[in-house]
Amino acid sequence: MKKKYNIVVVGTGYVGLSMSILLAQHHNVIAVDILQYKVDLINSKMSPIKDDYIEKYLSEKDLNLKATTDGRSIYGDADYIIIATPTNYDNISQKFDTSSVESVISEVLRYNENAVLIIKSTVPVGYTLELSRKFKTTRIMFSPEFLRENKALYDNLFPSRIIIGVDTNDDDMISSAKIFSFLLQEGAIKQDVKVLIMGSTEAEAVKLFANTYLALRVAYFNELDTYAEIKGLNTKQIIEGVCLDPRIGDQYNNPSFGYGGYCLPKDTKQLLANYANVPENLIGAIVEANKTRKDFVVNQILEMAGYCNNNKNVDFNEIVENNLIIGIYRLIMKTDSDNFRNSSIQGVMKRIQNKGVQIIIFEPTLNSDSTFYGSKIINDLKTFKKMSRVIVANRYDHRLDDVKEKVYTRDIYERD
Structure with a gap:
């Protein structure tokens, strides 16, 4: 009988939740998140994020999947602990904020020194080795994810490749990497997935260079x-x-209006x-x-609007009358998404605001008559078009x- 592993996944965003579902098809998985509403939704077999495959599965x-906010009660029984917490880029320090990753590792090691810790969060090059030295453990590996927003589980079911970074001089960790790669393949639908086991620093570099190349494609065609x-x-x-x-x-x-979303802006920086x-x-x-493209787009929009600087101080009612x-039609980064973190249109919007131009936003995921960065949300589409x-x-x-003549877009193929 095949062994069932006990796996903990910390973080239930696109990466963590899709990974939890993939592995829970064959193994015991507990997902950990600090937000109770996400835990409650998962335990009710509902998705806290928009992803058709996640919702379906x-x-x-x-699935052998449960969720909890109390990781401390379950870390001790885990064979594998996957860390998929946010690592946003800090423009001041010019590096990822990896505090959430270190917090998880510190807590896990208090309860379990034998589990294999797999970092799925994106980190700087050389970070896994630094962690191993800092926490005096050899049990940490890095496995980059290559997922698209709204298609995270699909991309785990049909992976382009599986990459695991370990200390290649540690036979025990190489064996653990092979087992973990099998677990990922076991849950996938795609057969014969290419697996690469390499040094953890090389694996970190693969992630950043891959996303930067995608950003290059976006910038080139823009x-x-x-x-x-x-x-x-x-x-x-x-x-x-x-x-x-x-x-x-013929892709990408x-x-x-520029590359944006969860990964490309922070990974390129x-x-x-x-x-x-x-x-x-x-x-x-x-x-x-990417900055130049947004500046150009803003100039084109203002020119299309016939905007003059002497209009920038008129009150809201006068602006409406004239x-x-x-x-701004939707803040989201991709079609049918519910996420607009770091979306490129926000960069355009903020540049327009800095010119003193009045903006309204149509965004159904936000409450009508509220504001976003000081601009009014108007979710009556007819009113939005008229204004x-x-x-x-x-x-x-x-x-x-019906108002195509006053729409500014560079969306040629009507796809992401």
Whole structure:
């Protein structure tokens, strides 16, 4: 009979919850989160995040999954403890805030020194080795995730690859890495997934370089679009001609207001910070290109609105009467998402606000008549359309067809 492992997953965001469900198909999994409402939803077989596969598996599959806010009561029985807590980028220190990861490790080691700890949170290059030295343990490994928002479980069921970083001189940890890679493959639908076991520092670098390359693709096609828009050329025709080259490929090429979301902004900045004292031109240019794209988009929006600086001090009623408001259609990063953390349209919105221009926002996930960064939320679409001189949409929605002439978007393919 196959061994059933006891697995704890700390954090129930996209990474942690999708990992919990994947492993709970065959093993005993307890998910830990500090938010009681998320724990209650999971225990009721409901998802606290928007992801079709997560919702389906939670409601329909017979999973060995429970959730709790009390990790201390369960750490002692765990064979594997997966850490999937947030590591946001701190622009002041120029590195990820890894305090949540260290807090979990410190607490786990009080109750269990033998469990294997797997970091799934994105961390700086060299961080896992630093932790091993700091906590005087050899039981930590790093396994990067390669997941898309809203498709996190799907990407675990059909993984592009499995990468696990360990001390390659430690035979015991290499054996543990092989077991963990089997657990991930066991829960997947895709067969014959490529598995790479490497040094933990190399695995950390893989994560940051992979996401920075994706950011580079976004920045490249956005700059192509900027050129075409200024020169009056057809962006779509150029992109199609370029992407028919099989070495380039027809993916990740839809123009936008810039890269954003959970990973790309913070990972590119962290990689650039890791380049201190290392010669580079390209990585820094990717970060700057994202800022330049947003600046350009803002100028195009203001020009389309016919906005003049002497209008910026008029009161709200006068702005409404003269139809000088710019409407932001959805704050979300991707179509059908419920998340708008670090979405590119927010960078555009804030730049417009800094010009003194009045903004209203259509965002159904927020309460109508509330505010977001000082701008009013108006969730009556008819009213929103009427009030907006220009409607800004990072991703186009056919509900805007009747006012298409005043929509500013660079969404050519109507996909993420």
